[in-house]
Amino acid sequence: MTGNRTFTMIKPDAVENGHIGAILEKITGAGFRIVAMKYTQLSKRDAEAFYAIHSERPFFGELVSFMTRGPIVAAILEKENAVEDFRALIGATNPAEAAEGTIRKLFAESIGENAVHGSDSDENAAIEGAFHFSGREIF
Ligand code: RTP
Numbered sequence: 001m002t003g004n005r006t007f008t009m010i011k012p013d014a015v016e017n018g019h020i021g022a023i024l025e026k027i028t029g030a031g032f033r034i035v036a037m038k039y040t041q042l043s044k045r046d047a048e049a050f051y052a053i054h055s056e057r058p059f060f061g062e063l064v065s066f067m068t069r070g071p072i073v074a075a076i077l078e079k080e081n082a083v084e085d086f087r088a089l090i091g092a093t094n095p096a097e098a099a100e101g102t103i104r105k106l107f108a109e110s111i112g113e114n115a116v117h118g119s120d121s122d123e124n125a126a127i128e129g130a131f132h133f134s135g136r137e138i139f
């Protein structure tokens with residue numbers, strides 16, 4: 001039932017700023033169940049592979065160095081309509097444009113350092129979840 005799952009990362013800026021607990025509270029408070037979770041750090045190779053779709057964009061180098069500069073929390077979340085509902089919960093890519101009460105509005109600093117990732121489709125949610133977790137780590 002891939003339609004019921006999404007993948008997220010709490011990015012290095014939010015970890016550095018001490019927002020892990022508050023962000024997890026927002027996520028579980030919105031009705032998402034954590035089915036997999038780890039505290040880890042991406043290597044340059046990991047980040048380049050994860051964000052390969054953006055490799056031609058002008059911000060790619062900045063994105064890879066940001067995403068590798070410190071630890072992240074990676075998680076798979078389960079809820080009805082997970083992908084769309086989670087994108088609504090995190091808000092627009094640019095926190096300046098994110099709706100009030102969204103995670104990016106509350107905790108993000110800039111369009112590049114924007115606190116959280118959320119998968120943009122069911123297909124990518126499955127790919128991204130499998131990138132970080134083996135079957136034994138998903139509950
Ligand atoms: P995400 O994939 O992290 O959930 O973010 P998103 O869908 O809202 O945005 P996307 O277009 O997929 O961009 C991926 C990440 O790249 C960084 N970015 N920097 N400097 C810039 O103009 C810029 N634009 C995007 C952000 O970290 C964004 O979340």
Ligand code: MG
Nearest residue numbers: 117118119120
């Ligand atoms: Mg995206």
